[in-house]
Amino acid sequence: MYLDSANTGQKPRQVIEAVDDFFRNHNANVSRAVHALGSEATEAFEGARGKLARFLNVRPNELVLCSGTTFAINLVAYSWALPRLRAGDAIVVTRMEHHANIVPWQLIAERTGATLKVADIDERGDLDLAQLESLLTPEVKLLAVAHVSNVLGTVNPVREICRMARKRGIATLVDGSQAAPHRPVDVASIGCDFYAITGHKMAGPTGTGALWAKREHLEAMPPFLGGGEMIREVRFDGTVYNDAPHKFEAGTPNIAGFIGLGAACDYLSSIGMHNIEAREQELLAHLTDRLDAIDGVRIFGRAREKAAVVSFLVEGAHAHDLATLLDLEGVAVRSGHHCAHPLMQHFGVPATCRASPAFYNTFEEIDAFAEALVKVRNLLA
Structure with a gap:
């Protein structure tokens, strides 16, 4: 009796077969080869991006494919927050956050001189929204909050929280790891700046996930990792980077894994x-x-x-x-x-x-x- 789906979800036959089919019949690298297998792999990989985008109600070119929520949050921390934060600035997190939504902000705070503020919870495990609102003072530049707590199961009112922050010019990051597998998620209606998901919790393979970000953020953010695929042209006197989201996807991705994640989106959507x-x-x-x-x-x-x-x-x-x-x-x-x-x-x-x-x-x-x-x-x- 498996009662540990908050840790990782079980995989349906459709996902397993999609991964197996890729390795058996279409195995090649993406975005690099003009031969038939390369084209098939690229089409399936980008097709998975499209399926995930529809699942979250976002545009494919706003979706960075990565290894999961931990990577996604670190991407925002080092590519968005690190260049912007200064001594005297602040980041707000909540008492119920996963370490992946605490430690990256501590690391950034140490490097920039920013501080961390903590929004508390009541005896039921609900966020104290009044106390949270009192923390959103002018020095706060980012609010990071879980959509659903992985320990308490608390579903946070993220639309209301993001609206509260937006009125004050504060950027918002929502950790959607525990939401996307279990409830409809319409990222466009939440009103956040960043939304992160983990594929293996939503019936997909491990090592998959995504960061959604507003297009203006992706265009302004510098690359987090350097290497192949994230470039247009490399010269020793300077490099021209690829357009987002590809400029954040250095190296060979988990192609089979993302094809499996696309199949997982189809599977979950077919159930509703x-x-x-x-x-x-x-x-x-x-x-x-x-x-x-x-x-x-x-x-x-x-x-x-x-x-x-x-x-x-x-x-x-x-x-x-x-x-x-x-x-x-x-x-x-x-x-x-x-x-x-x-x-x-x-x-x-x-x-x-x-x-x-x-x-x-x-x-x-x-x-x-x-x-x-x-x-x-x-x-x-």
């Missing part, structure tokens, strides 16, 4: 993201009810709007012991700090267990998980 969200809300409600019925279980995060992520502990038991014993019962859950140390510190615990179902899970699996958890709790009592 509204249908996926509705199904997962049913699973979340059932999971929460089953856990609430077990003595000694503490759930972290009961936000007003929440995705299918439930972090929990059993009184007197360590998260790793719980996860290990559940694994022996055939249940896969995540244990640890979930790359969210500041959030663990906020709750005063070193780690939690996290059960994160997806639309492919069943109510019967959740029932079996709850029964296994009761058994494990009794063993640890």
Whole structure:
């Protein structure tokens, strides 16, 4: 029983077959060869960019294909923030951010003299919007926020938050890793400056993802990495860079992976993201009810709007012991700090267990998980 989809999603047959078909029948590098295989590979690769763009409701030329959200955020940090920030400037993040949306900003702050401000959460795990708004003072140049928390499942009101920042001339970056696989995402309607996704969480292969950015940002930002494909002409007295998004895509990409990600977009779209969200809300409600019925279980995060992520502990038991014993019962859950140390510190615990179902899970699996958890709790009592 796989209840770890917040970590990585399972892959449907269509994705596996798309990757297999590329290697068997079309394997070549992209954008470099005039032979038939090269043309086929390039067409399939750029086709995947188009599928992902439609999935997010953005233009393909605004979408940088990269290894995932971590790379995407670092791209913004070093190519957009580093040239702009100065001593006295500030970046705002939230208490619930993944390390990938904290550490790059700390590194940039150290190099520029900028400071980091932290927006806090209430006892339910919702962002304190009033406190967040109070942090958006004139020295703030960037607000970085998760669309959905990977620990609490909190769905942040990103449209409202981005509108709040935009009125003050503050750029916004939204980490969409936990949103894109589980709910409809219309990036154009959010009103952010940057939006980052990870492919392997949305039924695609690992090592895939994307950064969406407003066109004016992409045109103004210098390249993050140098090498092949990101250039038009190289001379020893100066180099002319390619147009965006290609100027940010140095080297040979994960061609098969992105073709698989395109297939994943087709697969998710064929089901319908509204249908996926509705199904997962049913699973979340059932999971929460089953856990609430077990003595000694503490759930972290009961936000007003929440995705299918439930972090929990059993009184007197360590998260790793719980996860290990559940694994022996055939249940896969995540244990640890979930790359969210500041959030663990906020709750005063070193780690939690996290059960994160997806639309492919069943109510019967959740029932079996709850029964296994009761058994494990009794063993640890």
